[in-house]
Amino acid sequence: MTPEKFIRSLLKDAEITVAGDKPWDIQVHDQRMYKRVLNGGMLAVGESYMDGWWDTPSLDEFINRVLRAKLDRKIKGDWKTILFLLRSKMFNMQTRGRSRKVGEEHYDLGNDLYRRMLDKRMNYTCAYWKNAKTLDEAQEAKLDLVCRKTELKPGMKVLELGCGWGSFAKYAAEKYGVHVTAYNISEEQVKLARELTRGLEVEILQKDYREAEGKYDAVISIGIMEHVGYKNYHTYMEITDRCLKEDGVALIHTIGGNISTTHTNPWTDKYIFPNGMLPSVAQLSEAMEGLFVIEDLHNFGPDYDKTLMAWFGNFDKSWPELKDKYGERFYRMWKFYLLSAAGGFRSRSNQLWQIVMTRPGRQQPPRIC
Numbered sequence: 001m002t003p004e005k006f007i008r009s010l011l012k013d014a015e016i017t018v019a020g021d022k023p024w025d026i027q028v029h030d031q032r033m034y035k036r037v038l039n040g041g042m043l044a045v046g047e048s049y050m051d052g053w054w055d056t057p058s059l060d061e062f063i064n065r066v067l068r069a070k071l072d073r074k075i076k077g078d079w080k081t082i083l084f085l086l087r088s089k090m091f092n093m094q095t096r097g098r099s100r101k102v103g104e105e106h107y108d109l110g111n112d113l114y115r116r117m118l119d120k121r122m123n124y125t126c127a128y129w130k131n132a133k134t135l136d137e138a139q140e141a142k143l144d145l146v147c148r149k150t151e152l153k154p155g156m157k158v159l160e161l162g163c164g165w166g167s168f169a170k171y172a173a174e175k176y177g178v179h180v181t182a183y184n185i186s187e188e189q190v191k192l193a194r195e196l197t198r199g200l201e202v203e204i205l206q207k208d209y210r211e212a213e214g215k216y217d218a219v220i221s222i223g224i225m226e227h228v229g230y231k232n233y234h235t236y237m238e239i240t241d242r243c244l245k246e247d248g249v250a251l252i253h254t255i256g257g258n259i260s261t262t263h264t265n266p267w268t269d270k271y272i273f274p275n276g277m278l279p280s281v282a283q284l285s286e287a288m289e290g291l292f293v294i295e296d297l298h299n300f301g302p303d304y305d306k307t308l309m310a311w312f313g314n315f316d317k318s319w320p321e322l323k324d325k326y327g328e329r330f331y332r333m334w335k336f337y338l339l340s341a342a343g344g345f346r347s348r349s350n351q352l353w354q355i356v357m358t359r360p361g362r363q364q365p366p367r368i369c
Contacts, residue, residue, distance in 0.1 A: 063343025162224025
């Protein structure tokens with residue numbers, strides 16, 4: 001069977017047609033795409049899209065159908081993919097030195113890009129759309145949800161591990177009257193976070209989360225666990241334990257996977273989040289065993305589909321202002337990133353969890369949602 005016939009037969013299983021008239025059908029512009037994808041797996045799917053070898057009117061729905069049909073498991077890729085998988089198992093890809101790579105290559109890309117793409121508070125994590133109509137409303141609802149779940153009150157001390165552009169720190173200090181100490185390794189994020197939180201009870205430190213010190217009423221991370229790595233999950237829990245007061249509350253907001261693994265997909269690792277990976281519930285629960293009780297596990301993964309689509313809408317609308325700096329290949333790369341991620345959540349391949357933790361014996365926090 002030729003590569004073209006094989007790929008077409010796989011796509012048929014997902015009800016995707018080459019040159020079809022459905023929004024999720026694809027148009028192939030370069031016939032070399034079939035062999036490239038057959039040999040290179042999902043890495044080649046993304047790279048050939050970046051190169052303009054194929055297109056689809058609805059990339060998010062195309063990926064949703066690919067993942068629901070499990071086509072990503074039927075194309076294994078070449079020796080480079082195998083080497084990538086072996087490397088992730090053998091080495092700690094999220095050491096202090098390696099962890100800086102994602103800050104430099106992703107979060108330091110340019111605040112101009114993120115200002116245009118995100119909400120007014122610059123939240124770069126999943127919004128909470130339950131009672132919200134706009135991205136701004138949904139992101140504020142997420143921040144308030146975290147504050148209520150961790151029982152924040154005026155005068156409390158809060159440790160935030162990984163703070164982005166300071167959106168949570170600013171909100172918690174303004175609305176709940178707490179003092180926030182936040183750790184972040186991204187130089188550009190830290191600069192802007194300090195600017196946005198100036199005058200508030202907020203301290204932004206450009207340091208690795210593993211350097212955290214002190215005792216706090218709450219320890220919170222919103223979107224850092226995706227960069228911690230399976231070899232460091234227990235270290236993260238030990239740091240939380242060390243820094244949390246005896247009767248404190250900890251919260252993790254993270255993307256999660258349905259199965260335990262040691263890596264992300266090769267395309268995302270290469271172009272978007274180097275050395276990142278998604279934890280499973282099993283990996284996190286094992287890491288906290290003997291230290292914490294899971295008081296609440298809240299899954300609102302479908303909200304990330306809606307968040308990503310809003311981000312892409314903002315990015316696409318703002319592209320005329322950004323294109324001279326970033327270029328066409330970046331546009332296709334970023335489009336593939338945002339819309340394929342939306343498809344991943346739509347297919348329920350990825351989840352979004354908020355996990356509330358306390359020490360054994362502590363009074364159970366009130367259930368918020």
